[in-house]
Amino acid sequence: MDVISLLLSIIFIFLSGLHFYWALFGVKDPTAVLPSGTDGTLKMKPGKVGTSIIALLLAFFAAIYLNPFLEIISFSELHYISVAIGILFLLRAVGDFKYLGFFKSIKQTNFAEMDRKYYAPLALTVSIMIFILELWR
Template sequence: MTLFSIIQFLNFVIFIFLSFIHFYWAFGGKRALDCVLPSQLSGKVFKPSVLGTICVAFFLLFFGVFPYILVGYVNYLYLLLFVLFGLRVIGDFKYVGIFKKITNTTFAICDKKYFIPLCIYLSVSNLFLFIFIG
């Protein structure tokens, strides 16, 4: 097993796991919602819709399986994922990312400890896959 296939499989597992979590939330799951929704001291910044959460779940599912089903466009999708997760690391300069201003909420703490490192890994690993697939 090559380093390329190990990273590709690890990304597959991460995306499938994240997809299932989003399906769980879309169909009424409540666990960890205080940690995953951006908030300010007065409450949540937004309440995601069921349809929006299902769409995110399907995109994450697609991100997990595309290397195994789309042969011709894989390189460009790796580049897209590098950019998307790189932008998520940078954030919106207020609630999410390394440059967020609100840093003392439950979400901000989870973002710093878990979500930013995960997004850095996903961004860098997809850049690696983009560079070495061609």
Template structure:
């Protein structure tokens, strides 16, 4: 199905109205004169899209591991001070984590209105996701997160360098997306 020029004009009108905070849908001619950008509304749309992309990529990595892939797997499992793994996730558990991450991506895409919101109370879901990742970033005071006591294992080094900062960034971006003024997004 090909889009008509009228359809393209209508889509551009909706997009431009969203970006500028104005309504140009009723105008015959488009005038691209300077209008101040509605930055909070743009960020409220862009942050969840970025979050969703991150969740999709990490979910794909978990599916790869569940199917037997080994790249990066060794440094993603926490170990104790003797090098013993603290977790032994099987394929089913790894698929469950991948499904959870995809669920988080769907919530973010729905919140940004890229796709229809499938679940009620999107703001509360976004805050719950933020809480999950904030708690993960803080950790459990022994092996995981910024508060871990054991910092010499391969996992601990990767956790300090990449995993915990990513979790903190995801938590903050979710909180920021929820805290921004509503703009054109109505809940």
């Protein structure tokens, strides 16, 4: 199970770093990473602060899965937080039934294609890994 914890922490460190990069330097093509309508208008504009908050949250997730190795957080009930993270990523994979997730209805945008290929499968994989980890911990 240590391998799964390590993989999860690597994924979250990578995603956190990517979000910090976007917060500092912007995104070259926002339609690839943010949901947009068929007319190309972005459906959310998180800005630097919002992107930084997500980056910090992802770094916190990484700390939770690094905790068995480094003992960063001394909280005995971390598995509840871990299960909540798993549920969050499962909900992300399922999506909002319109712009993101496996069951989205708008599928003709750049983001929809990237979501179908990369984002939703990654969210589902992370969720499954978390549930496996917590089931056998």
